[in-house]
Amino acid sequence: MSPARHLSVLLAVLLLSACIAPNVAPPRRLLLAYEGAPPVEMETAAARPRLVVRAVTVPDYLDHRSLVYRAETVELRQHPQAEWAERPAKSITRWLTQALAAQRPDYAVLAYTTPDGRAPDASLTLSLDAFETGADGLLRLRGNWAFAEHAEAAALSGRFDADARPSAPTPEATVAAMQQALQLATARLVERLPKVAAP
Numbered sequence: 791m792s793p794a795r796h797l798s799v800l801l802a803v804l805l806l807s808a809c810i811a812p813n814v815a816p817p818r819r820l821l822l823a824y825e826g827a828p829p830v831e832m833e834t835a836a837a838r839p840r841l842v843v844r845a846v847t848v849p850d851y852l853d854h855r856s857l858v859y860r861a862e863t864v865e866l867r868q869h870p871q872a873e874w875a876e877r878p879a880k881s882i883t884r885w886l887t888q889a890l891a892a893q894r895p896d897y898a899v900l901a902y903t904t905p906d907g908r909a910p911d912a913s914l915t916l917s918l919d920a921f922e923t924g925a926d927g928l929l930r931l932r933g934n935w936a937f938a939e940h941a942e943a944a945a946l947s948g949r950f951d952a953d954a955r956p957s958a959p960t961p962e963a964t965v966a967a968m969q970q971a972l973q974l975a976t977a978r979l980v981e982r983l984p985k986v987a988a989p
Contacts, residue, residue, distance in 0.1 A: 839911035839985075840904055841897040843890065846883040848918045853879050857961050859923040866922075872961035878921070885972060886916065893980045912939045914983075916950060921971075923964055929954045931971040935979055948982060950975045 852858065854877065857869040874881065883901055891899040897912075904910050918933035933950035952974035956963040 838896060838898040841890065841894075841899050841912045841914060841983075842903060842910040843883060843887045843899065843901050844913055844915045845902060846879050846886065846916045846918065848879050848882065848921060852918075852921055853877050857964065859964065860925050862925055869961045869964065882916075882918070882921075882972070885969075886976060889973070889976045890914075890980065890983075893976070894983060896985055897983075909940065912937065918950070921968065923956060923967070927955060927959070929956060929964065929967040929971055931968075931975055933975075937983060946982060946984070948979070950979060952978075 851866060855873040857872050857874060858866045859869065861867045887899055887901040890897065900910070914935060914937050916933060916935045918931070920930055920932040923929045931950070931952045931954075935948055935950045937946040939945055952971040954967040954970040954974070956967040
């Protein structure tokens with residue numbers, strides 16, 4: 791290939807790249823369902839009954855990195871250019887642990903298990919059936935919780951439901967609505983949790 795021919799081919803490739811570049815999708819943003827973990831006061835926590843929040847379960851179609859919403863009754867779509875930084879089940883477990891620790895200081899609230907491996911004074915399980923925006927634009931949180939003392943059968947249980955409407959059809963607004971729904975459902979849960987005497 792002659793130098794002139796080679797140069798013309800190179801210029802054509804560069805022009806084609808320039809045309810394509812503006813259409814390249816921006817990098818996907820990583821979102822979190824919580825703002826960060828507060829410091830753990832181990833000495834103070836040791837003197838309080840320990841409440842362990844077990845791993846929250848969510849439907850399989852929600853427990854992955856994609857942020858989804860319902861476009862139709864049975865059709866799910868993904869928000870473009872955004873994804874979860876970690877699986878929702880982990881984020882929700884951590885969020886609920888932090889919220890209960892802040893709202894129920896009479897408990898030492900821990901996620902998953904106790905640091906020393908000993909049985910907790912009480913445990914809380916939460917199972918979500920739905921947690922996404924519907925085709926009507928309303929975000930619906932639906933689930934069940936169960937509270938048990940000293941590894942016994944569940945002594946209390948109830949619904950974990952709340953609705954919130956995102957301010958815009960964006961990932962950030964969806965996450966804000968999810969946090970609002972979690973706050974509403976958690977506030978109702980907090981009112982029903984009993985005080986547990988330390989052993």
